Amino acid sequence: MGTSTYVAIAFLPLIILLAPYYIEPYQLWDPVALNDKVEGQRQTKWCNMGWWEDTNSFPLAANALAQKLIDFAKEGGYAGGGNVLDIGHGAGESLLLHLNSSAPPRHLHGLTSLSADTKYAQSILDQYTPEKAISTNIELYTASAHFNPTKDLNHPLNGMKGFMGEQKRDLAYSDEDELLFEETGGQGQLTLGDDAPPPYDLVYMLDSIYHYPPSLIPFLQTLKPVLGNGKGIVVYTDILPPPKGLSRWKSWFVSYILSVPSPNLTDRPASLEEYKGLLEKEGWKAVVIEDWSKGVWKGFSQNLIGRGGRWEKVGRAVERIEKEGWRFVAVRAKKVQQTMSHHSDFGNIGRCKS
Ligand SMILES: *[C@@H]1O[C@H](CO)[C@@H](O)[C@H](O)[C@H]1NC(C)=O
Numbered sequence: 001m002g003t004s005t006y007v008a009i010a011f012l013p014l015i016i017l018l019a020p021y022y023i024e025p026y027q028l029w030d031p032v033a034l035n036d037k038v039e040g041q042r043q044t045k046w047c048n049m050g051w052w053e054d055t056n057s058f059p060l061a062a063n064a065l066a067q068k069l070i071d072f073a074k075e076g077g078y079a080g081g082g083n084v085l086d087i088g089h090g091a092g093e094s095l096l097l098h099l100n101s102s103a104p105p106r107h108l109h110g111l112t113s114l115s116a117d118t119k120y121a122q123s124i125l126d127q128y129t130p131e132k133a134i135s136t137n138i139e140l141y142t143a144s145a146h147f148n149p150t151k152d153l154n155h156p157l158n159g160m161k162g163f164m165g166e167q168k169r170d171l172a173y174s175d176e177d178e179l180l181f182e183e184t185g186g187q188g189q190l191t192l193g194d195d196a197p198p199p200y201d202l203v204y205m206l207d208s209i210y211h212y213p214p215s216l217i218p219f220l221q222t223l224k225p226v227l228g229n230g231k232g233i234v235v236y237t238d239i240l241p242p243p244k245g246l247s248r249w250k251s252w253f254v255s256y257i258l259s260v261p262s263p264n265l266t267d268r269p270a271s272l273e274e275y276k277g278l279l280e281k282e283g284w285k286a287v288v289i290e291d292w293s294k295g296v297w298k299g300f301s302q303n304l305i306g307r308g309g310r311w312e313k314v315g316r317a318v319e320r321i322e323k324e325g326w327r328f329v330a331v332r333a334k335k336v337q338q339t340m341s342h343h344s345d346f347g348n349i350g351r352c353k354s
C-alpha cells in the first residue's frame, strides 16, 4: 500500500472503516448522516464513537468524548492555553472545542491527511471561532502523520522547523506567559511567523490512532521532538483487542477494520499494565491508561442499532466487538525531561520498527 493510501486510511475513524460492510460509500463519507441536527443549532460533523453517559444523541456524545479527552489531559497537568496540536481532527469539531475552552490555546495546530477536511475545518473556524479565542493563532496542515524528515520540512512534527531562520519565534516564546504580539488590522490574528513553532504543551488525538498499531510506539516517538520538555503531554484514545486470542474470522474482520495485517494484531499489549510498561520502556513518564469501554461501546452500538437498516448492522458489529472483550482506552503520557546535551529525541525521528 502506498504511503498516501495508508495515511488516508490512518485518519479515518473506526466507524468509517467498519461501515463499508453495510453502507454505501456515498453515505460513508459524510458524518452528517450520524450528526442529527439539533433545532436552531449548527449542523455538526463529529466523527468519533462518543461518550454516552449522559446522552443518547450522537453529536452530543461525540462532543462529550472529545471534551473528556481534553479533561483527561488537564487531569494530567495540561493547564489550558499554550500550544496545542490536534492530529486527525476530521471536519474540525474538536478544534472548535479547544477554542471554546475557558483558556483557549495560544497556538492551535491541526493536522489531517485529507485536504477536504482541512478546508471544511477552516471554514467552520472562520465562522464559529468564539470571541475569547480570537487571538489564538491557528494553523492547519494537510499532511501525513508520518513525518518524513528528508521531505517534509513544513510539518508540525518537524522539531527543527522553528530553528530555520524564523526570528520572530524566539521573541514570541521568550516568556511563556507573556506572549508578545501585535494584532493585524483585520482578523486579530497574531503576526508571529506563519509557522508558529513547537514545542507543544499538548498533542491530542481522538479516535484516530488505531491505524498505527503496531507501529504505535515508533509513531509516538516522532512526537517527542515537538513536545515541551518535561511537561508536554500527549493524550489519545486507542482500542485494545481482548487478552485471549481471536478466532480466525474475527481477527480477519478486525484486521480489516483497523487496516492492520492480521498477524500484527497479536502484537498488541494484552493488558493495560503491559501497555503502560511498553510506553515507560520507551521513555514516557506519568503514563496513565484508563479503560473507557463502558461509556463508549454500548451507547454507540445502541445508537446505531436504533437507526435501523444498515446502521443497525454496523451497530450489531460494534456490539459483538464489545462482547468479545475489546477495550476502548484513553492514554496519557508525558515527555521525560531531557537535558540540552541529550539528543536521543532527534535520533529517533522517523525511526522504524526495530
Ligand atoms: C462554549 O462553551 C460555553 C461555556 O463553557 C458553552 O455554554 C457553549 O455551549 C459552548 N459553545 C459551543 C459551540 O460548544
Ligand SMILES: *[C@@H]1O[C@H](CO)[C@@H](O)[C@H](O)[C@H]1NC(C)=O
Pocket (backbone or CB within 6 Å): 212, 213, 214, 215, 259, 260, 261, 264, 353
Ligand atoms: C505489521 O508488522 C510487520 C512486522 O513487524 C511490520 O513490518 C509492518 O509494518 C506492520 N504493519 C503495519 C500496518 O503496521
